[in-house]
Amino acid sequence: MTVPLSILDLSPISEGADAATALRNTVDLARHAERWGFSRYWVAEHHFVAVAGSSPAVLIGHIASATERIHVGAAAVQLGHTTAVATVESFGILDAFHPGRIDLGVGRSGQRRREANDDRKPPPPARRTEWLEIDGVVVPAPFDIRTLMRNPVLKARMGVLQQPEAKTPDFATQVDDILAMLDGTFTADGHETHVVPGERAPLRPWVFGSSKGQSAEVAGSRGLPFVASYHITPATALDAVEAYRNAFRPSAALPEPYVVVSADVLVADDHDTAVHLASSFGRWVYAIRAEGGAVPYPDPDSFEPLSPEQAEAVRDRTATQFVGDPDEVAHRLDALRRVTDADELVITSVTHDHADRLRSHRLIAERWGIG
Template identity: 45%
Template sequence: MPKPSAVPLSVLDLSPVSAGQTATDALRNSIALAVSAEALGYSRYWLAEHHLSPGVAGSAPHVLSALIAAATSTIRVGTAATILGNYRPVQIAENIGTLSALYPGRVDLGFGRSGVPKAPAEGEAPGAGVPADASPGASGRLSGSPAGNRVVDGLVVPAPRPLFGRKFPERFQVQADLLGRVPGDADNFESDVQDVIAFFAGEYRAAHGTEVTVHPAQGHAPGFWIHGSSAGPSARLAGKLGLPFGANYHVAPAAVLESVGEYRSHFKPSTTLAEPYVAVSADVVVAETESRAGTIAAGYADWVHSIRTGHGAIPYPAPEDAARWPELEPDDADLIQDRLDTRFVGDPRQVAEGLRTLQRVTGANELLVTTITHRQADRIRSQELLAQAWGLT
């Protein structure tokens, strides 16, 4: 039995929809995966927030968190992240407050910042106007695509890439309109975070000093986190408020070291946290053999490509179907190569070694793993094998 690691492992779930399945299947799979994670000794089960994607059912993380909390008994549940701007602060406090009142000591609320995308100006790369704050053992390089990687003490740190391809996707403006987003609303991030925290503490004051009581939030504070993908406002605010920080190696691997450094350099002790605390995310697929892991990991390039080009995540392909997808053009391949180069795919020993490198280089206090495969059984087995290799109990 491997010696238990001092660094806990947690799970991040997007509720991916596999090809041939429904959103109902994906949501039930998330609940089952959370039950498995709890039994295996994972510390947290967090849910991402994605909207209007055919291949992702995780659009209502507050609701799904409640269902997962009800199906489990000890594991912490929460969001990574609740995107401020998609809700009013009081709605967040009421939703998470309800959950925290019923499951005290088990709920986390992660704040995420994402601005309203804008079409690029003339001469500007597509995606350049979108804020980045909206995470060895790679699955293989696409032929002909430039690397631009650097290796820091064994950890692959890719060059930055634009979020979109050559054409600005109109879908982003449609999503912003449907969610009631307006240009510049991300500038309210700090005040929105402060308001949500104040609602839980009973310290919010409305105009003219009017006291406001938000039940059931008041007195039932969750664990607050801030998540970020760059050395930007999110990292700085997490440090300023003395909150733990989630760094997105799996989403924006190019900026992980800078974002963690920015957080630590701005950290001020708070009543809840005396020293910086960082969780770093990673894409992981584990199987009994490296060959088997590579097989069940197939489909990832096509899935990430659908996201990075702004079309929305496609239903996750079956391995046999992914193998028949045409090879991507060099520009499209480079758009997703960073995600391929930083995914940990292999047998238990290989992936555990890669994750220990990630932890050592970033100084992470905790690692957050996300696993996406076509078959639910492969996700659960990957989770099991990693737990064994990591020494979870």
């Protein structure tokens, strides 16, 4: 069974390049993705690091203007750093210019960081320590994100993404507000309030999540599509899919669950070339986890190798990156599709050289048969 294939792009800045080049590369890849048959082109939201996609709505507008048919969306708007009304208004503008092509992805990333920093919360239950393999899909032991979230550099940076003393509503409340704003039933302190543009726009939130927690429950209980991030949290993505399906209640927009699962992918003409191009991936992930955020993507010909201890700290990500020739990667993608019963897969690929990233996407598109 072949399911649709989509792209998630971080607009990564390569070593020796700059943000402007990364953004031009994103638009170039989107143009190619449309020709190659990809269904959607998602852009991420990150701040203060060497990826250029810090403002999804702005970038989506440029991509949609440079393409004709492909859906373009946010993966995802971090609701912990903004408001429901700002989100609906900005995506309402995008839909007005590109009707029917805009996908509104939302996530609770900013809220999760604040919760991890809250020392008043009880400690989480003991974490699974063993690695599993389910029908060809590697499910590693969970990475403890609490250490990352308590990094003082990260805490300081996250603090400037909101107005001083601002308090973010609960994620479920924000999603409910977005739904009410879109369907014209929103009230503010009991007063009928209409969001223009945005109201009655054919937008449907896509909820992005990483575990069996609130995001999966909100997506399921509201009858919304759910995107599980196997590429970031391979240890808990399958649990997230199960929790979403268990919580699902049909909605007017979605009578049955719709599951999308992400994967890190790097394809080359042959296995050895792919392995070489992916060799600096672990160094990049280590910087994200231990050095305050993503650094310019290292050149595989000249990067500093990780120590054994550093390599172990990112083994869950390197072991779950799908690297190889088109047949090898397609086989692993199909296993992920089969195990999760995904309705759609989304791939994210990072390389130092833009030409290698283009080739990776073209090769898997041809092998997957979406063109």
